[in-house]
Amino acid sequence: MSDLSxxxxxxxxxxxxxxxxxxxxxGERSIDVTSLFKDHGLTTYxxxxxxxxxxxxxxxYIDGERGVLRYRGIPIxxxxxxxxxxxxxxxxxxxxxxxDDEELxxxxxxxxxxxxxxxxxxxxxxxxxxxxxxxxxLSAMIxxxxxxxxxxxxxEDEKSLMGAxxxxxxxxxxxxxxxxxxxxxxxxxxxxxxxxxxxxxxxMMFSLPYKQFDVSEEMEDALNLVFIxxxxxxxxxxxxxxxxxxxxxxxxxxxxxxxxxxxxxPLHGGANVKVMEMLEAIxxxxxxxxxxxxxxxxxxxxxxxxxxxxxxYRNYDPRAKILKTACDRLFKTLKRNDPLLDIARKLEELAxxxxxxxxxxxxxxxxxxxxxxxxxxxxxxxxxxVMFAIGRLPGWIAQWKEQHFxxxxxxxxxxxxxxxxxxxxxxxxxxx
Ligand code: ACO
Numbered sequence: 001m002s003d004l005s006x007x008x009x010x011x012x013x014x015x016x017x018x019x020x021x022x023x024x025x026x027g028e029r030s031i032d033v034t035s036l037f038k039d040h041g042l043t044t045y046x047x048x049x050x051x052x053x054x055x056x057x058x059x060x061y062i063d064g065e066r067g068v069l070r071y072r073g074i075p076i077x078x079x080x081x082x083x084x085x086x087x088x089x090x091x092x093x094x095x096x097x098x099x100d101d102e103e104l105x106x107x108x109x110x111x112x113x114x115x116x117x118x119x120x121x122x123x124x125x126x127x128x129x130x131x132x133x134x135x136x137x138l139s140a141m142i143x144x145x146x147x148x149x150x151x152x153x154x155x156e157d158e159k160s161l162m163g164a165x166x167x168x169x170x171x172x173x174x175x176x177x178x179x180x181x182x183x184x185x186x187x188x189x190x191x192x193x194x195x196x197x198x199x200x201x202x203x204m205m206f207s208l209p210y211k212q213f214d215v216s217e218e219m220e221d222a223l224n225l226v227f228i229x230x231x232x233x234x235x236x237x238x239x240x241x242x243x244x245x246x247x248x249x250x251x252x253x254x255x256x257x258x259x260x261x262x263x264x265x266p267l268h269g270g271a272n273v274k275v276m277e278m279l280e281a282i283x284x285x286x287x288x289x290x291x292x293x294x295x296x297x298x299x300x301x302x303x304x305x306x307x308x309x310x311x312x313y314r315n316y317d318p319r320a321k322i323l324k325t326a327c328d329r330l331f332k333t334l335k336r337n338d339p340l341l342d343i344a345r346k347l348e349e350l351a352x353x354x355x356x357x358x359x360x361x362x363x364x365x366x367x368x369x370x371x372x373x374x375x376x377x378x379x380x381x382x383x384x385x386v387m388f389a390i391g392r393l394p395g396w397i398a399q400w401k402e403q404h405f406x407x408x409x410x411x412x413x414x415x416x417x418x419x420x421x422x423x424x425x426x427x428x429x430x431x432x
Contacts, residue, residue: 005029012042026061043415050311053235054412055243059093059398060234067315067363071232072096076318080326084224086231087111087169087197090394093232094165094401095158108196110166115191115200117174118148125178134179134386135264141175142168143257153251155404164252165397172393173197176386177204183382198223201390206378218333219377225326226373229319229366230388232395238262238269242396246403247412259396260389266306269388275307276371276381279340289346297356307344307368308351314361323369330376341372 006021008031017040020032030053036042046052061070069076072092079089091099091107099107117125124144128137145168146153152164174191181188181204189207191200199215202223206213233239241262245255263269282292295303310317327341348364351357371384379387403409 010036012040015040026063037415043417045417049240054240055235055403055406057234057399057402058096059402060232060395062234062312064310064312065314067313067318067321069233069318072098074098076229077322079228080225080322084221084228086224086227086391089228089231090165090169093394093398094161107162107166110162111170111197112191112193114167114170115174115193117171117178121145121148125175126182130182130185133264134176134183134383135260135270135389137179138172138175138386138389139257139260139264142172142253142260145171146251146253149253152253155252161252161397161401165394168252168256168397169393172390173201174204176383176390177201179386180205180380180383196220198227202377216333218330222326222330222373223377225322226370226387227391229322229370230391230395232392232398236268237265238392239395239399242399243403244412246400247409249404249411252397252400255400256393256396259392263389263392264385269385269392271306271365272367272371272374272384272388273381275367276340276375276384278306279343279371282343283339289343289350292347293350293354296351297354305347305351305357305362307365308357309360309362310365313363313365316363317365319366320364320368323366323373324364327369327373327376330373334376336376338372338376340375341369344368344372 003022003024004020005023006029008019008021010017010019017036019035022030022032024030033044036044044052059072061073062068071079071089074092079085087108088099088104091104095103121141121144125137125141128140149164149167152160152167155161155164178188187209189204189209192203195203195215199220202215202219203213235243238259242255242259245258246252266274278292281287282289292303293305295301296305296308307320331337331341348368351362357363370388371381374384374387375381
């Protein structure tokens with residue numbers, strides 16, 4: 001392998017085991033332990049995989065110490081201005097480079113062509129409870145897409161992958177908007193092929209049969225930006241879920257549905273809901289931000305400062321920085337204010353000078369400001385994690401593609417350290 005750079009020695013039971021060391025393009029080093037079990041009967045113990053590189057990837061690069069995030073090598077900040085374009089980013093993540101004009105237009109056309117749901121799928125959607133959690137609906141619908149697009153169950157070339165990706169990226173926004181409309185008891189608004197991706201989504205969410213929702217350019221840009229900032233984050237919980245399912249040669253729909261379910265958890269994508277609930281509770285309860293910070297530090301108090309801290313970032317999450325500026329920009333153009341933004345700013349200010357947060361390197365993460373921006377667009381809190389999922393979908397597809405087409409790809413099957421009973425005899429019921 002070209003990145004083999006060094007070797008490491010492991011001394012155990014008086015024996016020395018030589019291990020290869022690989023170096024990534026940014027200098028990060030990784031010890032190859034793949035031969036340990038086969039050759040020596042040893043496993044490595046890393047329960048939350050915080051120290052394990054599970055794949056080689058060329059999609060996204062993060063330097064958590066320096067707060068760096070790049071998609072296909074391009075710093076995340078460069079996707080913000082002059083005009084954020086989520087579909088361009090989606091294409092780049094999936095296909096490995098920025099698209100040219102024609103490629104982007106073709107992909108846009110595919111998204112427009114596939115924006116409707118199959119009537120059979122719509123009927124199944126209608127059978128789900130109106131008040132079902134939106135993430136449960138989303139994962140079920142993505143899983144069910146496999147029933148209606150059987151031609152995409154085997155994806156062995158780029159053309160069919162593009163077909164499946166276009167359908168997923170296009171239909172997820174229709175599913176999301178319909179979920180919201182149905183929960184609100186509002187009539188469905190069908191997609192408008194003359195609108196671009198984000199404007200079309202906002203149209204389906206908020207237009208009325210007799211009144212088209214006026215999507216301002218600022219709002220459309222802000223939504224593009226939110227989706228871009230969520231589009232990929234290398235081997236996070238949901239991307240890893242997608243890879244694990246994919247490694248069993250499961251199809252793209254099944255794998256992305258697994259990604260949705262992983263994202264739903266409050267320690268992952270569900271944190272944006274928790275942040276909003278926290279800010280609303282502080283606002284309604286009239287609590288002092290100083291007291292909230294004290295509660296977050298108190299180990300006997302269950303209060304946690306949601307939207308703070310990250311497994312990888314030990315610095316300001318670059319996405320949070322961009323979102324904070326975007327909030328200021330959008331509120332200025334909307335000539336509005338949100339008291340929750342003031343609370344968030346104050347909490348951040350206090351936390352960033354508090355030794356508890358400073359020593360633990362806890363900074364705002366992507367969820368801290370994203371909800372405030374979504375709220376300014378009129379997106380209800382229970383749809384926040386769905387919004388995250390729409391943004392993250394291209395990342396899941398890119399991770400699936402990389403895993404699926406990886407040379408010598410094997411099923412992901414970790415080991416364990418067994419700590420249960422030693423061999424124990426079965427006892428018949430009457431003797432227990
Ligand atoms: N508020 C208060 N204390 C915190 C917070 C927080 N938000 N986050 C971490 N800490 C403390 C922990 O209590 C721990 O303290 P200790 O060393 O005294 O025991 C220390 O900081 C290290 O925290 P861990 O939980 O070990 O860090 P880990 O890397 O396992 O977890 C996580 C990261 C899950 C994101 C955590 O910071 C957290 O729960 N944050 C709030 C939830 C959140 O915002 N999640 C979204 C993450 S971004 C995303 O998934 C899109």
